[in-house]
Amino acid sequence: METNIQQVEKDFLQYVGKIRSYGEAIGVMYWDLRTGAPKKGVEQRSEVIGVLSSETFAMSTSDEMAGYIAQLSTPEAHTYISEVTKKAVEECKKEYDLNKKIPADEYREYVILTSKAEAAWEEAKEKADFSMFQPYLEKIVEFNRRFVEYWGYEGNKYNTLLDLYEPGVTVEVVDRVFGQVRDRIVPLVQQIMSSTHKPDTSFLHRHFPKDKQREFSLAILQELGYDFEAGRLDETVHPFATGLNPGDVRVTTRYDEKDFRTAIFGTIHECGHAVYEQNISKELVGTNLCDGTSMGIHESQSLFFEKFIGKNYSFWKRNYDVLKQYAPGQFDDVALDDFYRGVNESKPSLIRIEADELTYPLHIMIRYEIEKGLINGDIEVKDLPQVWNDKYEEYLGVRPSHDGEGVLQDVHWSGGSFGYFPSYALGYMYAAQFKAAMLKDLPQFDELLAEGKFSVIREWLTENIHQYGKMKKPLEILHDVTGEGLNAQYLIDYLEEKYSRVYQLV
Amino acid sequence: METNIQQVEKDFLQYVGKIRSYGEAIGVMYWDLRTGAPKKGVEQRSEVIGVLSSETFAMSTSDEMAGYIAQLSTPEAHTYISEVTKKAVEECKKEYDLNKKIPADEYREYVILTSKAEAAWEEAKEKADFSMFQPYLEKIVEFNRRFVEYWGYEGNKYNTLLDLYEPGVTVEVVDRVFGQVRDRIVPLVQQIMSSTHKPDTSFLHRHFPKDKQREFSLAILQELGYDFEAGRLDETVHPFATGLNPGDVRVTTRYDEKDFRTAIFGTIHECGHAVYEQNISKELVGTNLCDGTSMGIHESQSLFFEKFIGKNYSFWKRNYDVLKQYAPGQFDDVALDDFYRGVNESKPSLIRIEADELTYPLHIMIRYEIEKGLINGDIEVKDLPQVWNDKYEEYLGVRPSHDGEGVLQDVHWSGGSFGYFPSYALGYMYAAQFKAAMLKDLPQFDELLAEGKFSVIREWLTENIHQYGKMKKPLEILHDVTGEGLNAQYLIDYLEEKYSRVYQLV
Structure with missing residues (x-):
């Protein structure tokens, strides 16, 4: 048994290494495309990336992969294989399950849809015309609602999407911490707006x-x-x-x-x-x-x-x-x-990527609330411009004059990346919490x-943090480093202290 | 039949496209390695290139490839498929045959040998010590002699290696044209050496x-x-x-x-x-x-x-x-x-890559004569330093003071690239012949x-020339463009005329 499992472990790691190699090759090509690859070669290069990506997808959902996962996931196998292998198998299993649960035809249709949607979004954004993007987004939301059903969910449906980007984090957690941040930051932003000690920024x-x-x-x-x-x-x-x-x-x-x-x-x-x-x-x-x-x-x-x-x-x-x-x-x-x-x-401003550190989390909360509403069927795509603008007015006191600087500003939804936005704000909170632990x-x-x-x-x-790579899950690292779960108070304290100083608030 | 063959043709072209895609990905990584990739990533990147290269090799020697070649090489298939496909099949067949004729074990051993040999050559060159490289080169020559036997040959054994780099060109052709060039260039070089109208090169x-x-x-x-x-x-x-x-x-x-x-x-x-x-x-x-x-x-x-x-x-x-x-x-x-x-x-100088256009072909001829002798068993590796130095003295009137500036100067042999050097000089002759045709x-x-x-x-x-890619063989292009076979006279005339002018010879 031992020898056999160890051989399977070896083969599995080699197989994972191969998938990883394809990923690295694709990574070099993406870097190259974005740092000066000549434009006439882009079409053929995209073809090449497509070929390697398909191979990668095929390997990660192959029968061979299924075999490795089955053989290396048993309690008996666990007594022989390394910790690294165990975690690697877990990651493979997660990806395998996600990819296998969606019918192949439907997935193919979705990939084509999102690639078309990105082009449509670009044009819609340029023309500030949400109606051009709306039919695509409706279908993408529809697909994502269905994917959640295929994948299954516990509690809120949006949990499943959150988990794709931030394993272990749930709506319950996010609602709590976002609520705390919002309750303290919104008044702070208003205080700053009416401060008479504004910094000179002309330089x-x-x-x-x-x-x-x-x-x-x-x-x-x-x-x-x-x-x-x-x-x-x-x-x-x-x-x-x-x-x-x-x-x-x-x-x-x-x-x-x-x-x-x-x-x-x-x-x-x-x-x-x-x-x-x-x-x-x-x-x-x-x-x-x-x-x-x-x-x-x-x-x-x-x-x-x-x-x-x-x-x-x-x-x-x-x-x-x-x-x-x-x-x-x-x-x-x-x-x-x-x-x-x-x-x-x-x-306070309209554009997320230009926002300062104090108002940035508010941009994220708006997106989070909208995504949660969309996936749970509480918000419909057609109402998005109205919902978006109202929330900006409520949280930031500014209202977009058109959808180009409003609901169409981010690329994420055109690629179907629901569940991604919250990680930006969670990152802030983790950072503040790490900082507090570091100070000790x-x-x-x-x-x-x-x-x-x-x-x-x-x-x-x-x-x-760094050394562990994916050996520890996010909340595991957070707990090991700070001794507690996600706690928004560190970010709130940091922002209050810092901005009181910058704006000389009393 | 038609529909079936056309489906096979389509599948074959897709398969070739896939191999080509891997090649392009490898190409991007090589370019990157040579234009600024950070050094700590090189080891892992070489691993990635190795993985993709093995896949490429496996595809080009697979049973699937053998099947395509068999099905698309029949006279009947030829009535249905395109010219491009026909040529593509020919290329695949050539590569398939070359790779399949060498026993896999032997090939693996050879790949390992040449990769070690390059490191040994580098050190030997730096230390100007041929004896450090000699055992590697002996084995590499041995392998190449054996490969020629596996691959088969017509006339001279070296023909098979020439054909790898310059399809259709034989020892008979090269001997003739190199002889003509040597007979005219050696005296011209001597004339120039004794010219009293040497150009000022201080600027x-x-x-x-x-x-x-x-x-x-x-x-x-x-x-x-x-x-x-x-x-x-x-x-x-x-x-x-x-x-x-x-x-x-x-x-x-x-x-x-x-x-x-x-x-x-x-x-x-x-x-x-x-x-x-x-x-x-x-x-x-x-x-x-x-x-x-x-x-x-x-x-x-x-x-x-x-x-x-x-x-x-x-x-x-x-x-x-x-x-x-x-x-x-x-x-x-x-x-x-x-x-x-x-x-x-x-x-006249000792180092090929620093040579001027007049003396450059003489550097190539020396290498050609040595390679031909090695493959045919007329020269042994241990005698190379002596043979090399004598030839430099004979052709160029200069003698290396050590092997670093002599027989160890080029990387080619450490990688087993026998048959490659002549193409440099053939390129000169083709160029001169094209130029003459162009002038018409x-x-x-x-x-x-x-x-x-x-x-x-x-x-x-x-x-x-350019548009055809590999659709025409080298001598086919030469004939189509110039109406004749390889003719060294054009290069000789060009060099004589030009250097008489530069050195104001009478």
Whole structure:
């Protein structure tokens, strides 16, 4: 028995390694497409990606895979195989079940629908005409309602979709924490709106040459422990980080010469994602566990870097002078305090991806409530523009003048990604909660930043979070690190304290 | 019958398309590895390339492939299927037969040997110690002698290896043309050596900033009809061009601030390779015919660009002023005539890849004679240093002082690429022969270059050569374009005329 199971384990890991290899090849091609691949080659390249993706899908739903899962999931097998293999089998089983429960014909139809829907969404957004996108979205919602039935659900139907992106997190949890955040942030936003101590932000829009922004971005990546022997920085239109393997985790950024924040804070954000993947344990390389454990935990790392480091006063105490070296003369008349207050401006706005850290969670809550309503049949697609605009008015005090800056602004729904949005806000909460736990171990957090000893912080994150990859589920990591479940209070406290300071509230 | 065969044809083309897709994915990863992939990711990336390569090999030697070949090679099938399919089947059959005739165990052993041999060669070259590489090379030669037996041969054993790279070309042909070239070039080189009108070459080594060289390289690529919507220029250590598909054919170059020729003529060379692949008929995309037809024809295009365009007086009549814009002041004291003579300097040297166009074929002939001797058992590996040095003295009048600048200089043999070298020299001859044919259609060739009307020349090449991809064999193209077989006279005439002019021989 032992020998047999160990052979099956070996074969299984090799099979998983093969699937992973295809994924890495696809990852390189996506990175390439988004960082300068010549446009005339795109059609054929998409074909190539399609071929490899189909193979990957076929392998992960094959009879061979079913065999491995069956043989390696028994209690007896569990006594022989490694912890890594056990977790790897679990991941494979989850994916296998999801893919197998949807009838193949229906899935194919859905893939075609979503690829057409994205093009329709793009045009609808450009023309600010929701009616062009509505029929597609209706079908996509219909499919997702049906998928939930196929997959099954416990409690709220939306739980099943949440679980795709944030395993273990439920509507009950999200309702609770979002409610707490909303109850405290909405009044805080209103206080700030009526504050008479608004930061001066005019300096943010002074001309900052692209090549100098790039040099400063590289310097900051270095400062934050990004390993350039295991990555590179490139330019793109919609910035992202991509972990091909822990030895090759690339970041991208976009340069706006009229607003340096785009590149600088964008780079710091992607750096957080990248440092996570660069520090996953080598033991997991080539397995399906060599990844961030969830969307939310991934986002907790990028937001920790962007907000808790990049928007931190002590960080700039050290790095403001460095910035000035790359922008000669440009900030000479801006004191550090004014710089800090300027980059931390908060203002209710219509567009999520341009929102500041205080109002951002409110954008997410609106989407969450809408998605939950759609999946449970409490909201219908045709009513979305009205519902959307009303919620923006209620939560943020602003109302879109057209659907292009309203309900059509995000790509997610055109691809059927329901359940994804909450992870952005959960990431914030995780980040704040990690920060509080970190302060117990590293009470000198601010001094470390001011002294350029970021490596101590990075090592804490690696020790507690990064190294595990998918070996621990998100709520498991959260509990192991902080000793409790999801607790919104840390984020609320952080935001109240910080924005009271920035806006000099009493 | 018809319907059945047509279904088989469709399935076959899809299968070939799949193999091709894997090849393209591998191509993107190789390009990436050579243009800036972070070093810590290389090991895992090599693993990924290995996985996809094995799959490709498995598909091209599978029973499914054997079935397609059998069904589509009958005279009856030929009445139904397209010309493209017929040629595609031929290519598959050739590859299938080659791979199937070698026992799998032996092939595996050979792959491992050559990968170890490359590392051994690198070290041996660095230490200039042939004895470190000798045992590997002995085994590699042994394997190749055996492969020739497995594959079979007609006439000379070396024919089988020549045919791998230059289908249809035999020892008989190569002996004849190389003999003719040698008989005329060796004395010409001696004449030049004793000429008293040597060009001044000191200006070649003036400092030329890298970014300016890059800008000029981009301008020249544009001038030569390289399509930037179907390609890009990047920096690398060992420059190459890679055709991923005709809509994505990339070139790379290397910048030497103390010798601008490296980047400029290197870029023009790779441009010739790239323009070939950018202009292969769209009809062949996704098939195994969407490639240059042979090493030699490919090299004919790069050498046509590098030598017949890039080292042409009329080309510089137009572009010398352009060059000066990117190198302010640098060439002010160098007249066009002196620039032309300087970049066309010829001098016998020890290193092939640094050789000028006149002496280059002699480097190739030496390698050809050695390979032929090794495969036929007339030369033994242990005697190589002696044989090599004697031949250099005989043909070029120079003798290596150690094996690092002698027999160990090229990587080819460590990978077992016997039969490859002759294509470099054949490429020269093809290029000269094409040029002569072109002059009949475009007698105003030099004026076209001087007036910047290169598109006329490029279109002639596309019309006569590029578009066919692998639809025509090398000697078939040569015959269709020039009306005759391989004729060394064109190259000889060109070199004699040109170098008499450069060195003002009487």
